[in-house]
Amino acid sequence: MNPTNKVALVTGGAVRVGRAITLALARAGAHVVINYHHSADAALETAAEAEALGVQALAVPADVSDPAQVERMAAIVADRFGGVDILVNSASLFLKTPFPTRDHDPWHRVTAIGIDGPYYCTNAFAPGMLAKGAGVIVNILDLSAWEPWPNFLAHSVSKTALLAMTRQFALELAPAVRVNAVAPGPVLAPPEYTAEQIERIRRRTLLERWGTPEDVAEAVLYFVRAEYVTGNVLFVDGGERFGHRKPASRGR
Numbered sequence: 175m176n177p178t179n180k181v182a183l184v185t186g187g188a189v190r191v192g193r194a195i196t197l198a199l200a201r202a203g204a205h206v207v208i209n210y211h212h213s214a215d216a217a218l219e220t221a222a223e224a225e226a227l228g229v230q231a232l233a234v235p236a237d238v239s240d241p242a243q244v245e246r247m248a249a250i251v252a253d254r255f256g257g258v259d260i261l262v263n264s265a266s267l268f269l270k271t272p273f274p275t276r277d278h279d280p281w282h283r284v285t286a287i288g289i290d291g292p293y294y295c296t297n298a299f300a301p302g303m304l305a306k307g308a309g310v311i312v313n314i315l316d317l318s319a320w321e322p323w324p325n326f327l328a329h330s331v332s333k334t335a336l337l338a339m340t341r342q343f344a345l346e347l348a349p350a351v352r353v354n355a356v357a358p359g360p361v362l363a364p365p366e367y368t369a370e371q372i373e374r375i376r377r378r379t380l381l382e383r384w385g386t387p388e389d390v391a392e393a394v395l396y397f398v399r400a401e402y403v404t405g406n407v408l409f410v411d412g413g414e415r416f417g418h419r420k421p422a423s424r425g426r
């Protein structure tokens with residue numbers, strides 16, 4: 175799909191990695207819908223930046239874990255643009271969920287945003303894509319879909335579910351709609367990470383550096399354009415998934 179003059183919605187599209195995806199799509203000529211939950215000011219700033227690139231932009235608040243809010247967002251987008259051609263499910267909650275626990279609330283919050291969110295959003299926007307006969311959906315995963323991370327049970331399970339949904343939606347929505355996923359490695363540290371954590375993660379990658387949110391955005395654009403690719407995953411991780419295989423003789 176040529177993104178020029180198409181309409182793209184990015185969940186969590188106002189800040190950080192989501193913002194980079196929004197702006198890359200705008201740079202490629204797509205009109206952008208910026209879904210946000212708490213980052214209202216950032217959403218307006220990102221919309222202004224997108225408009226400065228010569229496309230239309232709309233910031234829409236919605237908690238993706240709430241089906242009524244997602245339906246309301248879809249109605250607002252339908253009014254303005256008549257639907258979307260591209261959906262990027264990027265919203266996520268990176269929260270520790272130690273296990274076992276007596277507090278089940280963090281589990282429900284993380285899985286509601288990470289599993290129910292893309293389910294509700296895809297459910298809301300896929301019918302319009304099917305009616306048009308074309309659409310592209312890109313889900314943003316994490317390496318935790320393939321490996322357990324200590325203290326991140328809900329995050330890991332959510333990303334594994336999103337991987338399964340990627341394959342399942344690719345099947346259910348074919349041939350009109352292609353569904354793929356990007357699995358980033360370290361591209362943007364959470365603000366609370368220490369310099370020591372950042373350095374340890376850098377050393378874990380084969381390329382010995384952090385990537386950037388723009389690296390993830392490039393992979394999203396690849397899937398938008400790749401007409402014969404569906405049900406697939408692209409790792410954008412600097413080789414982090416093989417970092418533990420580095421030869422000890424190289425002194426790292």
Ligand SMILES: NC(=O)c1ccc[n+]([C@@H]2O[C@H](COP(=O)([O-])OP(=O)(O)OC[C@H]3O[C@@H](n4cnc5c(N)ncnc54)[C@H](OP(=O)(O)O)[C@@H]3O)[C@@H](O)[C@H]2O)c1
Binds near residue numbers: 190236357358
């Ligand atoms: N950063 C990395 O290095 C990295 C590595 C691997 C994978 N990823 C994946 O890439 C994606 C973006 O990462 P990030 O680091 O930019 O994430 P982040 O800093 O944790 O930002 C989370 C985003 O999700 C949105 N969000 C959270 N709850 C929401 C809800 N209920 N409804 C709608 N939006 C909600 C936030 O919107 P508001 O701010 O508006 O509330 C924000 O835009 C995530 O899927 C993450 O798992 C990132």
